[in-house]
Amino acid sequence: xxxxxxxxxxxxxxxxxxxxxxxxxxxxxxxxxxxxxxxxxxxxxxxxxxxxxxxxxxxxxxxxxxxxxxxxxxxxxxxxxxxxxxxxxxxxxxxxxxxxxxxxxxxxxxxxxxxxxxxxxxxxxxxxxxxxxxxxxxxxxxxxxxxxxxxxxxxxxxxxxxxxxxxxxxxxxxxxxxxxxxxxxxxxxxxxxxxxxxxxxxxxxxxxxxxxxxxxxxxxxxxxxxxxxxxxxxxxxxxxxxxxxxxxxxxxxxxxxxxxxxxxxxxxxxxxxxxxxxxxxxxxxxxxxxxxxxxxxxxxxxxxxxxx
Amino acid sequence: xxxxxxxxxxxxxxxxxxxxxxxxxxxxxxxxxxxxxxxxxxxxxxxxxxxxxxxxxxxxxxxxxxxxxxxxxxxxxxxxxxxxxxxxxxxxxxxxxxxxxxxxxxxxxxxxxxxxxxxxxxxxxxxxxxxxxxxxxxxxxxxxxxxxxxxxxxxxxxxxxxxxxxxxxxxxxxxxxxxxxxxxxxxxxxxxxxxxxxxxxxxxxxxxxxxxxxxxxxxxxxxxxxxxxxxxxxxxxxxxxxxxxxxxxxxxxxxxxxxxxxxxxxxxxxxxx
Numbered sequence: 001x002x003x004x005x006x007x008x009x010x011x012x013x014x015x016x017x018x019x020x021x022x023x024x025x026x027x028x029x030x031x032x033x034x035x036x037x038x039x040x041x042x043x044x045x046x047x048x049x050x051x052x053x054x055x056x057x058x059x060x061x062x063x064x065x066x067x068x069x070x071x072x073x074x075x076x077x078x079x080x081x082x083x084x085x086x087x088x089x090x091x092x093x094x095x096x097x098x099x100x101x102x103x104x105x106x107x108x109x110x111x112x113x114x115x116x117x118x119x120x121x122x123x124x125x126x127x128x129x130x131x132x133x134x135x136x137x138x139x140x141x142x143x144x145x146x147x148x149x150x151x152x153x154x155x156x157x158x159x160x161x162x163x164x165x166x167x168x169x170x171x172x173x174x175x176x177x178x179x180x181x182x183x184x185x186x187x188x189x190x191x192x193x194x195x196x197x198x199x200x201x202x203x204x205x206x207x208x209x210x211x212x213x214x215x216x217x218x219x220x221x222x223x224x225x226x227x228x229x230x231x232x233x234x235x236x237x238x239x240x241x242x243x244x245x246x247x248x249x250x251x252x253x254x255x256x257x258x259x260x261x262x263x264x265x266x267x268x269x270x271x272x273x274x275x276x277x278x279x280x281x282x283x284x285x286x287x288x289x290x291x292x293x294x295x296x297x298x299x300x301x302x303x304x305x306x307x308x
Numbered sequence: 309x310x311x312x313x314x315x316x317x318x319x320x321x322x323x324x325x326x327x328x329x330x331x332x333x334x335x336x337x338x339x340x341x342x343x344x345x346x347x348x349x350x351x352x353x354x355x356x357x358x359x360x361x362x363x364x365x366x367x368x369x370x371x372x373x374x375x376x377x378x379x380x381x382x383x384x385x386x387x388x389x390x391x392x393x394x395x396x397x398x399x400x401x402x403x404x405x406x407x408x409x410x411x412x413x414x415x416x417x418x419x420x421x422x423x424x425x426x427x428x429x430x431x432x433x434x435x436x437x438x439x440x441x442x443x444x445x446x447x448x449x450x451x452x453x454x455x456x457x458x459x460x461x462x463x464x465x466x467x468x469x470x471x472x473x474x475x476x477x478x479x480x481x482x483x484x485x486x487x488x489x490x491x492x493x494x495x496x497x498x499x500x501x502x503x504x505x506x507x508x509x510x511x512x513x514x515x516x517x518x519x520x521x522x523x524x525x526x527x528x529x530x531x532x533x534x535x536x537x538x539x540x541x542x543x544x545x546x547x548x549x550x551x552x553x554x555x556x557x558x559x560x561x562x563x564x565x566x567x568x569x570x571x572x573x574x575x576x577x578x579x580x581x
Contacts, residue, residue, distance in 0.1 A: 022404030029397035036453040040430035124560040126514035128532040190576035
């Protein structure tokens with residue numbers, strides 16, 4: 001749906017046809033983005049064909065040697081697998097969690113405004129607070145989670161949640177999903193509110209069960225928003241650094257070593273800046289391809305709809 | 309409506325709220341426990357004795373106030389610069405018509421696909437050359453970069469709502485286009501700008517990744533960096549961490565209480581219209 005220009009507004013519209021004012025206003029941001037995104041990315045390409053170790057060192061041209069080395073390494077493909085798994089699991093948890101929370105909050109109940117506003121709480125916390133909470137609650141000796149599990153007889157000995165690969169991966173995923181699901185819940189909730197009540201009521205009168213109404217009426221009518229939410233959630237999940245770094249540093253046994261962690265450790269712990277750059281470029285290419293594919297496949301609305 | 313249905317409804321609401329809030333409750337009450345109670349293997353679900361000792365220690369033993377001030381300084385600058393840059397750019401994209409407008413919009417939006425980590429290395433190299441590594445200025449620059457593109461998206465709901473007639477009327481009265489923008493248009497979008505301000509402040513206040521790489525010396529540490537230090541200590545001082553977690557979360561909560569509903573509108577209107 002395009003938002004039509006309001007009736008009238010003839011003078012303003014005529015003046016808008018004069019392009020220079022428009023260019024002038026957008027120019028500062030364009031310059032900012034060119035200097036801090038476009039230029040750095042080009043510089044990353046340059047770094048990736050040199051053999052720079054630490055920042056400030058002079059590099060020698062080595063052609064595609066870094067790429068060859070990186071792409072031939074077990075580490076790169078292991079990281080790719082971890083990143084895909086991490087992203088997929090995060091998207092699933094965040095979107096399903098957000099959807100469930102949105103459906104719950106879309107009901108009529110006392111205190112609805114309060115609940116709808118403050119469901120956002122987990123999203124307001126800095127990652128350092130998330131890490132603190134998780135480490136404190138999951139601590140093997142002091143943590144309340146192990147205490148409750150032991151008391152309920154569900155485990156025989158305290159679990160070291162961050163000590164072995166699979167639990168650590170799942171823990172970091174859940175912490176990160178807990179941080180993000182409220183944001184998606186709010187987006188989905190706003191979409192649910194646009195589903196006309198009459199449609200839902202008519203379906204109910206026709207005898208459709210709750211699940212039938214959900215699958216046949218409610219979800220299809222918010223489909224476009226779900227696609228946007230899944231897209232945003234996947235991009236943000238693929239970019240996560242803080243929660244993983246603060247909880248596990250990519251370990252144990254590289255179980256949580258996503259690309260952001262790998263690039264950081266290569267560049268700033270092992271001082272192989274050029275190799276780190278050579279990892280960044282394929283990652284960027286993959287994300288671009290994913291973005292283009294996803295938008296073509298699932299998001300019908302073009303830019304025109306957004307700017308008109 | 310049967311009673312069973314009503315009970316189920318309230319239980320579902322309670323369950324969702326519990327997931328969102330219980331960890332918060334746990335941090336807050338633990339920040340008021342005495343050290344022996346805090347580190348007892350049998351946790352208490354309500355403190356036996358309340359103490360402010362951890363909060364006092366935070367301000368007495370650590371450069372906590374300096375971290376707090378650094379974070380506030382960065383976040384306020386980022387908010388101001390982002391508001392200026394993106395409100396002008398968004399006005400241009402949504403209100404002016406010129407060639408290349410759509411391409412520009414696409415470019416801004418797709419800077420989201422950008423892995424932040426891709427910017428990390430080249431920006432570090434550039435900042436090192438400029439000599440601004442280990443300054444708060446480096447953080448301000450990079451935060452504006454990561455926040456500005458999304459801001460354009462957020463402002464859309466508010467900017468496209470203002471009727472053109474208002475701008476017309478002002479121009480008939482002889483106001484220049486810049487005057488119309490600053491005096492008439494932007495004040496009408498005040499709620500949108502508040503929402504954007506909240507987002508910019510929140511993102512810079514909580515940021516850890518770039519701060520970790522660009523800031524080296526203790527006097528320049530922001531709050532998340534300062535706190536990360538205690539979390540990495542061999543003997544973690546949980547009391548201090550709980551207290552500082554509570555304090556670092558207060559500014560975002562206050563801001564959200566003030567501007568939250570507009571933020572939600574900016575967030576969702578782009579996706580829904």
